[in-house]
Amino acid sequence: GKYQTGNVNRVLTTCPHCATGCQFYLMVKDNKIVDVQPAEGPSNRGLLCVKGRFGSFNFVNSPDRLKHPLIRNRETGEFREASWDEALDLIAMKFGEIKERYGADSLAGFACSRSPNEDCYMLQKMVRCAFGTNNVDNCARVCHSATVAGLAMTLGSGAMTNPIGDITNDVDLIMLVGSNPEEAHPVIGMQIRQAVARGTHLIVVDPRKIRLAKDADIHIRLKPGTNVAFANGMINIIINEGLADEKFIRERTEGFEELKEIVKDYTPEKVAEICNIDVDQLCEAARMYAKAKKAPIIYCLGVTEHSSGTEGVMSLSNLAMVVGKIGKSGCGVNPLRGQNNVQGACDMGALPGDFPGYQKVTNERVVEKFEKAWNVKLSRKPGLHATDVFPAAVRKEIRGLFIFGEDPVVSDPDQGHVIKALESLDFLVLCDLFMTKTAKYADVILPGTSYAEKEGTFSNTERRVQRVRKAVTVEGEMRLDTDIFTDIMNRMGYPQPYLRADEIMDEIASLTPSFGGISHKRLDAGESLQWPCPDKNHPGTPILHTEKFARGLGLFYPAPYRESMELPDDDYPFILMTGRVLYHYNAMAMTGRTPGLVEKSGSSFIEINTEDALRLGISDGDSVKLTSRRGSVVSKARVGDKVSVGETWMPFHFSDAFANVLTNAVLDKFARIPEYKVCAIKIEKAEE
Numbered sequence: 001g002k003y004q005t006g007n008v009n010r011v012l013t014t015c016p017h018c019a020t021g022c023q024f025y026l027m028v029k030d031n032k033i034v035d036v037q038p039a040e041g042p043s044n045r046g047l048l049c050v051k052g053r054f055g056s057f058n059f060v061n062s063p064d065r066l067k068h069p070l071i072r073n074r075e076t077g078e079f080r081e082a083s084w085d086e087a088l089d090l091i092a093m094k095f096g097e098i099k100e101r102y103g104a105d106s107l108a109g110f111a112c113s114r115s116p117n118e119d120c121y122m123l124q125k126m127v128r129c130a131f132g133t134n135n136v137d138n139c140a141r142v143c144h145s146a147t148v149a150g151l152a153m154t155l156g157s158g159a160m161t162n163p164i165g166d167i168t169n170d171v172d173l174i175m176l177v178g179s180n181p182e183e184a185h186p187v188i189g190m191q192i193r194q195a196v197a198r199g200t201h202l203i204v205v206d207p208r209k210i211r212l213a214k215d216a217d218i219h220i221r222l223k224p225g226t227n228v229a230f231a232n233g234m235i236n237i238i239i240n241e242g243l244a245d246e247k248f249i250r251e252r253t254e255g256f257e258e259l260k261e262i263v264k265d266y267t268p269e270k271v272a273e274i275c276n277i278d279v280d281q282l283c284e285a286a287r288m289y290a291k292a293k294k295a296p297i298i299y300c301l302g303v304t305e306h307s308s309g310t311e312g313v314m315s316l317s318n319l320a321m322v323v324g325k326i327g328k329s330g331c332g333v334n335p336l337r338g339q340n341n342v343q344g345a346c347d348m349g350a351l352p353g354d355f356p357g358y359q360k361v362t363n364e365r366v367v368e369k370f371e372k373a374w375n376v377k378l379s380r381k382p383g384l385h386a387t388d389v390f391p392a393a394v395r396k397e398i399r400g401l402f403i404f405g406e407d408p409v410v411s412d413p414d415q416g417h418v419i420k421a422l423e424s425l426d427f428l429v430l431c432d433l434f435m436t437k438t439a440k441y442a443d444v445i446l447p448g449t450s451y452a453e454k455e456g457t458f459s460n461t462e463r464r465v466q467r468v469r470k471a472v473t474v475e476g477e478m479r480l481d482t483d484i485f486t487d488i489m490n491r492m493g494y495p496q497p498y499l500r501a502d503e504i505m506d507e508i509a510s511l512t513p514s515f516g517g518i519s520h521k522r523l524d525a526g527e528s529l530q531w532p533c534p535d536k537n538h539p540g541t542p543i544l545h546t547e548k549f550a551r552g553l554g555l556f557y558p559a560p561y562r563e564s565m566e567l568p569d570d571d572y573p574f575i576l577m578t579g580r581v582l583y584h585y586n587a588m589a590m591t592g593r594t595p596g597l598v599e600k601s602g603s604s605f606i607e608i609n610t611e612d613a614l615r616l617g618i619s620d621g622d623s624v625k626l627t628s629r630r631g632s633v634v635s636k637a638r639v640g641d642k643v644s645v646g647e648t649w650m651p652f653h654f655s656d657a658f659a660n661v662l663t664n665a666v667l668d669k670f671a672r673i674p675e676y677k678v679c680a681i682k683i684e685k686a687e688e
């Protein structure tokens, strides 16, 4: 993967931002990354977006990098530099004390969905073997946990069914649900746009007039939170008009009668009313989707981030199965995962109920296998979900927390509550690149390394495992994260040898059937592998569920529509949705350190419909005070017709007005995902 041109080294690696998994070269001169050049990767085919092209290296050498371990004095709140030995000894002592006094389940750890598989694997191993608990999770909890749960329940595997190239090349129709790939997954957005230009039909199901909606054959502008009703309505029409694939239903699925019973009530008229859409449009969309030969469903957080998120996901698998559009090229149910390695963090067992490869902690045979391999006694009790860890901390049930590369103060709902939880902890440790908002509450901060300083792999949204390669060494006392976890394991009494990333992948392969044939060696030899890849001669699996579903038969899950938990009323009359913009990623720890991106987009705003703005006497650019039952922020109004009357939308990146001060921390009952996409707010003109 390393090439040399003149005195510039080209290091082939994987983009650290979103889960499209674009391949590029880091151009390295004198141990500094000077540029990024696109490579011909399987998912990006020479394309890159502005984040990958310009936002992937400035942060690596940023003067803000944490360079030494820091210990905070709880009295003064001040941090001081400490040696590694002092910091690690303190962590082992404090976590050891908590474990002894309150039990192993009073400790918890979060893995970083931006860091390589090998790091996530070692993090969960530290939590399971040294902490002694299954309280381990990752930020998929707040983005696609509903996907992992919903697709696993209906199809048997909680992952994207088809490769990106397969669902954008030569398909007849694309149905895009609650996904704005031109901003959140730009290179996939570009490929969809190219497909549409070549004649592929497009149905956009989204409350907002996203750019792709302008090029769609049909834009179903449904009310936020009504996805389940929409899918049930589509299925109702498909069944009634004789468009269902009866052979597929008979041979490959179960539970159809129950589904039929439920969707019977979702007549086009009723659904049009619930979703606030046009009946004819809905019928037309159902016919187009059912009749198209190759038609993938592509979806994202507009489906998952609801209190009914898992049912929203299962409704989409119902829809695809009713027309037999799954297990085939150009079809399937395709979640676009968010962070570069959020798929991998889940695959690696940074989940409270799953060892690597979704092997259950409640399965005795599985637990025994891991006990033997790791030479330790393991807990059989599923751990707490990340979103349940914060309330548990307030109740003093969780006392020690290790957060690896996450910034929940910015990224989790109801910021006030998260801060209260962090302040309630007896001991908080962070391992990160920067002093984040969350880091301020830590007792110890450990300086880790970025993707450009280490070897490893990321798994992108299409289950493709791709290499991450070391390009530079940054000056300072930072250490490899896997070595840090190894240190803590050893200090807490679990003997763990130091392993290189390729050795860690070999251990993963030896314990994880779906990764059995994956190794750095094969990847470095130029192979591109999508799991499941069970053995060394297996070429990987681009399309899932071709012969049979991962669970045997596909399961129809009859989901009734339920309203969002907090709807507008007289006091809080507007729906607030939150989301991302093109130029930034989440809490902006990386993109916020690229001046060009900040120049393009540097502060918060809220989209308000023209009619509402007029009624409130608000003009474009005015300061507005936004208030929910949880708190208030002041932002700038962006007036137009991108959102419907009564609805608003706000990005959650910006520190001048954190959207997550407003959002509601109610959770989906299956996946414990928060309802970021619907809460109620009021809007007032703010004093300048």
Ligand code: SF4
Binding pocket: 015, 016, 017, 018, 019, 020, 021, 022, 044, 047, 048, 049, 050, 051, 052, 053, 185, 186, 187, 188
């Ligand atoms: Fe990186 Fe995603 Fe942009 Fe590709 S689309 S360059 S993976 S941010």
